[in-house]
Amino acid sequence: MSIIELKNVQKMYRTKEIETIALENVNLSIDKGEFLSIMGPSGCGKSTLLNIIGLLDIPNRGHLHINGQDTSQLNDKEAAKFRNKTVGFIFQSFHLIPSLNVLDNVQLPLLYRSGSGINKTARAKEVLEKVGLSHRMKHFPTQLSGGQSQRVAIARAIIGQPEIILADEPTGNLDSKMGMEIIELLFDLNREGSTIVMVTHDEHIAKQTKRIARFFDGRQVE
Amino acid sequence: MHKVYLKQAWQMLKEDKVIGIITISGTALAITMIMVVILTQEIKTKNITPEIYRERTMYIEYTREESREKSHININPVSGRLYKQYLSQLKTPELLSLQKRDQSRISIINQDEYLNVDILYTDSEFWKMYRFSFEEGKPFSKEDFHSGLPTAVICKSMAQKLFKGESPLGKEFLYKNKQHRICGVVKDISTLCDKAYSQIWIPYTSVFEKMEDGHFTVVILAGNKNDFNNIKKEVRESEIRNLREIDKNTVQFIGPYSRRELLVKEGNLTNEDPNLKKSAFRFYLILAILLLIPAVNLSGFSLFRIINRTSEIGIRKAFGANRKTILTQVLYENLLTSLTGGIIGLLLSYFTVTLIKDRLFTIENNSFGEVTIPISSFISPSIFFYVFLICLILNLLSSGIPAWRASRLHTADAIKS
Numbered sequence: 285m286s287i288i289e290l291k292n293v294q295k296m297y298r299t300k301e302i303e304t305i306a307l308e309n310v311n312l313s314i315d316k317g318e319f320l321s322i323m324g325p326s327g328c329g330k331s332t333l334l335n336i337i338g339l340l341d342i343p344n345r346g347h348l349h350i351n352g353q354d355t356s357q358l359n360d361k362e363a364a365k366f367r368n369k370t371v372g373f374i375f376q377s378f379h380l381i382p383s384l385n386v387l388d389n390v391q392l393p394l395l396y397r398s399g400s401g402i403n404k405t406a407r408a409k410e411v412l413e414k415v416g417l418s419h420r421m422k423h424f425p426t427q428l429s430g431g432q433s434q435r436v437a438i439a440r441a442i443i444g445q446p447e448i449i450l451a452d453e454p455t456g457n458l459d460s461k462m463g464m465e466i467i468e469l470l471f472d473l474n475r476e477g478s479t480i481v482m483v484t485h486d487e488h489i490a491k492q493t494k495r496i497a498r499f500f501d502g503r504q505v506e
Numbered sequence: 507m508h509k510v511y512l513k514q515a516w517q518m519l520k521e522d523k524v525i526g527i528i529t530i531s532g533t534a535l536a537i538t539m540i541m542v543v544i545l546t547q548e549i550k551t552k553n554i555t556p557e558i559y560r561e562r563t564m565y566i567e568y569t570r571e572e573s574r575e576k577s578h579i580n581i582n583p584v585s586g587r588l589y590k591q592y593l594s595q596l597k598t599p600e601l602l603s604l605q606k607r608d609q610s611r612i613s614i615i616n617q618d619e620y621l622n623v624d625i626l627y628t629d630s631e632f633w634k635m636y637r638f639s640f641e642e643g644k645p646f647s648k649e650d651f652h653s654g655l656p657t658a659v660i661c662k663s664m665a666q667k668l669f670k671g672e673s674p675l676g677k678e679f680l681y682k683n684k685q686h687r688i689c690g691v692v693k694d695i696s697t698l699c700d701k702a703y704s705q706i707w708i709p710y711t712s713v714f715e716k717m718e719d720g721h722f723t724v725v726i727l728a729g730n731k732n733d734f735n736n737i738k739k740e741v742r743e744s745e746i747r748n749l750r751e752i753d754k755n756t757v758q759f760i761g762p763y764s765r766r767e768l769l770v771k772e773g774n775l776t777n778e779d780p781n782l783k784k785s786a787f788r789f790y791l792i793l794a795i796l797l798l799i800p801a802v803n804l805s806g807f808s809l810f811r812i813i814n815r816t817s818e819i820g821i822r823k824a825f826g827a828n829r830k831t832i833l834t835q836v837l838y839e840n841l842l843t844s845l846t847g848g849i850i851g852l853l854l855s856y857f858t859v860t861l862i863k864d865r866l867f868t869i870e871n872n873s874f875g876e877v878t879i880p881i882s883s884f885i886s887p888s889i890f891f892y893v894f895l896i897c898l899i900l901n902l903l904s905s906g907i908p909a910w911r912a913s914r915l916h917t918a919d920a921i922k923s
Contacts, residue, residue, distance in 0.1 A: 340824055340918040361828045368826025379821045379921060383517040388510055395510060396826030440825070 287447060287479050288314040288337055293346035295332050295502075306332040307343070309376040314481060316447070319474045321490035322483045324499035330483040331452055333499070337481060338371050338450045339363045342501075350448070368396050372441030374461040377454040378433040380425040386412065386436050387421040411439040415469060431462035438469055442478070449473060451482040455489065467492070508838065515839035518811075526843070529807050533847025534854060536800035537896060540793055541855035544892050548787070549698055549883045551766050556636040557699045562731055563635070564762035565701070566593070566724040566741075570777055571755040579706055581760070581775050583721035586772075588757060590717065592744045593724060598736045600729050603631040604722040605701070606710060609874070612681045614668055621667060624873050626704035627713055627720070636702040637728050643675045643690035646709055650689070654711040656681075658872070659690040662706045681706075682713065686834050696878040698867055701725065703875060727764050797896065801903035805871035808840060808905040812912045819912050820920025829913040841901045848897040856884050 295307040307329045314320050322330045335341035339355055348355045350370060358366055372393070380389045390408040414416045415435040425433060434454060436439060441449055451470065455463030467489055474480050482493065490496050498506035519526035553560045569588055571580045584593075589604060596602065605628040611620040633645035638659075646657045658679070665674040665688075678685040686708060695703045701723075714720045728737055741759055749756060760777045761767075770780035812819075819832055827835075859866060863877045883889075 335918040338824065340914075340921070361830070364823065364826050364828035364831075367824065373824050375921070379817065381514070381818050381821065383514050383521060384510070388513065391510070392822070393825040396822075396828075396831060445825075 285316055286313045287290060287316040287318075287351055288312070289349040289479070290333075290336070291316055291349070293333075293336060293343045293348065295329070295336060295341070296344050296362070299351045307336070307501050310346070310502075310504055312497060312504060314419070314479060316479055317474070319471070319480045319493040320482070320494060321493040321496045322481065322499065323485070323490050324505075325497055326376070328499040329502040330499055334452050334481065334483055337448075338373060339367050354463050364396070368444060370446050370448055371373055372444065372446040372449045374434070374437050374441050374451040374454045376451065376456040378430075378437045378457070380428075380433055380436055380440075382425050384424075385421065386417065386425075386428070389425065389436055390439045390443055392440055407443055408439070411443045413434075414442075415439045429462075429466060430458050434462070434466050435469070438473075442473060447479055449478050449480045449481065453483050453485065455484070455486065463489070469503060481501050511835055511838045512842060515842045519838070519843070521624045522811075525807055525811065529804060529843050530847045530850065532800050532804055532807075533844050533897075533900060534850035536796065536849025536900060537848050537893065538854040538858060540796045541676065541852055541889075541893065542858050542866075543789075543792065543796070545855060545859050545883070545889070548886075548889065549867070549879065550769055552883070552886075552888070554696070554699055554880055554883060556638045556695060556702050558637045559635060559727055560765050562728045562733075563701075563727040564599075564728060564734060564737060564764055564769060566759045566761040566763075567768075568760040568775055570758045570760055570775075572758070573755050580755070584724050584759070586717040586720045586722065587712070588739060588759075589722065589724060592748050592759070593741065596726070596737065596740050596744065598728070598733050598740050599726045601631050601634055601727040603629055603635055603725045603727075604710065604717075604720075605629075605632060605725060606720055606722045607704070610681065612679045612706070614679055615685060621664075622874060623664065624703070624705045624875060627706045627710035627722075628707055629709065629711075632707070632725075636694040636699075638695075638702075641691045641693060642673060643688070645707075646689050651709040651711055655708070656684045656686045656712040657709065658686040659692060659707045660688055661692055661694045661705050663694050665691045681708070684712065686712070694878075695875070696879055696880065697873045697875045703873065705875060724762070733763075734762075734764060739755055766921070797903065798901055801900055804900070804904035805907060808836075809911075810909040812836065812908040813887065815912075816915060816920050816923040819915055820917050820923070823915070823917040824921060832913040833909050836912050837901060837905055840905035840909070841897065844897040844901040844904075845894075848893050852889075852893050 290310050290312040293307055293310040294305070297304045297306060310333065324330050332341065336343050336377060355363070355366065386406050387405065390406045390412060392402045394402060394407065409418060409421065412421060416440055417432060417435050417439065420428065420432060428436065454466055454470070458466060470480055470482065484490050496506070497504055552561065566584055568581050569584050593602065605626055608625045608627065610623065610625055612623055613620045630646060630648040630651040641662055645659055646655070650657050660674065667675060668674060668679060674688045674691055676687060678687050697703050710720055711717070726737060728734060741762060745759065747755055758777050760775060763771065766782065767780045770782060771786040822832060860879060863879060867877050
């Protein structure tokens with residue numbers, strides 16, 4: 285059963301002089317619990333696709349359905365709520381907030397979830413334990429290594445128990461050993477039921493996932 | 507959520523000390539300037555002990571007498587005669603009192619030493635219009651006043667100068683060749699209470715043979731502020747009703763005016779009512795300019811901070827923040843800076859007002875007393891309300907546009923920046 289469904293999605297960027305087509309007529313269906321890798325050369329539209337799936341960007345044409353819901357009808361507030369509940373993001377550059385400590389960074393998604401009744405601190409400690417960083421709770425991002433930062437980012441992505449995790453080159457800024465540890469963590473999450481869509485340049489990592497979607501010049505080629 | 511905002515705002519201040527210090531100092535200086543203006547206005551118009559009924563008190567300081575042929579005009583303090591004929595029968599006021607200020611020399615009997623003092627001639631009603639704090643004794647009574655008994659209430663510091671620590675009650679001093687017996691001692695009054703202030707208060711009946719001989723300020727206590735117009739109307743009616751055929755001049759009282767109206771008139775001796783709306787507009791315009799200049803400067807710093815945090819705003823939006831929450835967060839964080847600056851600014855304004863009090867509050871008749879600002883004028887709910895309100899406005903002016911821009915950022919672009 286599809287959790288994510290893209291139908292004829294097109295994304296175009298316009299400036300005064302030129303029009304750039306980032307995605308052209310993309311049709312993609314991702315099943316619940318799947319681990320999909322998106323591959324392709326730089327500038328082929330991988331990150332744009334991830335942004336559209338994560339409701340961070342809006343397609344110019346076509347539709348995105350998540351859990352059967354057409355997301356094009358959502359306003360700013362509804363889209364924010366939808367993201368908060370359904371999607372967790374992991375970025376290549378970690379994107380932790382430098383003025384918040386590890387615990388506060390991890391709790392971030394829960395701050396925007398009203399009336400959940402969740403004990404935010406307890407839940408944050410729990411997920412930090414899961415990624416093996418419970419001893420770094422009071423540290424600030426500048427005091428962490430790359431691998432540790434990405435673990436915090438993963439903890440932040442999963443604290444709200446989203447159904448979908450979108451990872452944009454999560455190992456891109458890490459050495460191979462750290463990279464493998466992060467990928468292992470993602471596999472663990474997938475085994476626990478999360479649907480993962482990951483952009484990667486690493487063929488070796490991509491081959492370990494259940495499916496690969498390849499893109500070239502904004503089109504899905506495989 | 508607010509706790510995290512505060513923690514983050516504090517952390518950001520710590521991380522970027524220079525910007526933090528500049529922003530807080532800028533806010534503090536702006537608040538200082540504004541609060542000096544507001545405090546001065548408050549001290550001049552709001553109730554201060556013993557002038558606890560300022561807000562429902564009116565004053566007539568002068569009369570304008572014009573010859574029937576309109577050939578000449580005389581402007582004088584209200585004479586006892588005119589008061590008796592025109593004002594003593596007013597029905598609307600709760601109380602009426604006459605007072606006249608003087609500076610003179612007094613001495614203790616059998617001593618050659620003289621002291622220059624501020625003296626207020628008044629009546630027994632005067633003591634009901636103000637709340638003096640008596641250290642010893644009591645005010646002169648209605649009977650003392652009507653009998654013209656040379657009695658006096660003196661302030662504590664004067665009692666100390668005259669009697670060097672001995673109880674002054676029942677003792678006498680010499681004033682205008684009359685021995686005045688002291689019936690009460692009150693705590694010193696600040697010259698800021700320009701109507702109640704004096705060092706010695708004596709019944710005017712002990713000075714003037716007849717009340718008609720004196721010239722006074724008439725103090726009118728209304729039941730409440732809403733009676734002001736009725737009192738004015740009654741005075742105008744009295745001017746017409748009491749004008750006799752034999753009177754050579756027509757009489758118009760300049761007033762009665764509330765304290766605020768007197769301030770606006772600033773010594774203007776025409777009998778036109780002052781335009782309070784125009785004056786309030788001018789006052790708020792000055793405040794707006796004082797607010798706007800630092801707000802424009804501070805908004806530059808806010809914008810700089812927001813630009814530095816573009817990526818963070820994108821991340822927050824990715825994890826569920828909507829435009830409203832981003833807007834709220836930026837304003838909330840800035841409010842912390844504004845309030846810190848506000849508290850420092852308020853303390854600085856206390857210091858400034860105390861330092862330049864002699865320039866801010868001109869002392870009537872170069873009194874011998876001191877300008878002491880009661881602590882209650884500084885620590886009052888209205889002052890704290892003003893500070894909070896100004897911080898809020900300054901915050902909205904300085905960070906409103908940057909916050910709005912932050913909330914409108916395109917999420918994916920913001921993350922990439």
